[in-house]
Amino acid sequence: MARIGFLGTGEIAGAMVRGLAGQGHRILVSERNADHAAMLARTIPEVTIAANPQVVAGSDVVIACLMAATARQVLPDLPWRSDHTIISVMVDVPHGDLATLCAPATDIALTIPMPFISSGGCPLPVFPDAASVTALFGARNLVLPVASEVALNAHFAASALSAPILRLLAEGTGWLARETGDPVAAEAYVTALFAGYMTPDGTGRHFAGLLDSLATEGGLNAALRAALEDLGAPAALGAGMDTLRPRLGLPPATGAAS
Incomplete structure (x- = not known):
């Protein structure tokens, strides 16, 4: 099972955590949105709260759930490794920018979860490589690889429906x-x-x-x-x-x- 870290603990992060619960993962969540993080740690045994640097250092897969402006501020100062896998659910942070912000990590996937990912049945368009998203969420959700970042962004627009x-x-x-x-x-x-x-x-x-x-x-x-x-x-x-x-x-x- 994986060591998974969440940067940002808003509604979507919480839904993804609940969707991963009970599968044997070790899950670290950041202190951001302290009340929500505390609720997750209180109700899900495998969840531990940590500061952003400890979330990254203690995880193999990092799921970025930050607002774009916050991401650009905090990501460059975190202890990224070349063997990190990153899954971004952030709008307004392109893949190329993430590669710079999270260097030397290069295994980066973008996807669009909705709140009901907590119970499964969520469509997950993914670019550029669906392997990490499929490994964590594919058993209960529909993973849809897309051909380009433009196509993924069109799905962001459709999600706003x-x-x-x-x-x-x-x-x-x-x-x-x-x-x-x-x-x-x-x-x-x-x-x-x-x-x-x-x-x-x-x-x-x-x-x-x-x-x-x-x-x-x-x-x-x-x-x-x-x-x-x-x-x-x-x-x-x-x-x-x-x-x-x-x-x-x-x-x-x-x-x-x-």
Whole structure:
């Protein structure tokens, strides 16, 4: 089993720690966000709190979960070794910058975990080499190697769909709860309704195909979709994703969203 260190102990780091618990690893977490670190150490037996230099010195795999500005400040002063494996979950810190900040370490992978990695079933796009991510998380999560850092950054943009789509689901659930007077049942219904749609068919057109199947003229789905399209909601979502391009180093949009 591995000696794993976490630099940064926010929500994502905590979720990854919980996803690794019970597998025999030795896990060091940094003192940053002391309350969260203390909670992890209190509830997960294999977790120990240490200062950043001790986290790096005592680990074979280091998972970097810092904000970009903080990473640029603290990473160069840590005791990196050439045999370190680094997994970065940080937006705004490119692979080339990490190679400089963490020299002489060269085994560096970038990935994008979501909070539910704690229980498995999380898609993990990875660049440039998925071996380290697969070794630690592949048994319970879908590891998706991507061909370039630009492709990975596009996945960062897609991961940001979570908040606006959850906002729409929360709005719809709230509407149903107000009509029925039962918020618990409303949440159970909407959750199960959309869980039933979430098995891709391998065509690359799963959601488009579902839209086609729900396009019966005069049907409720078609009517509500038309109302939202008249309000500009789908186009606004695509335009909003395009606003992330400069930050993520993505090329300008070349065509309208379908």
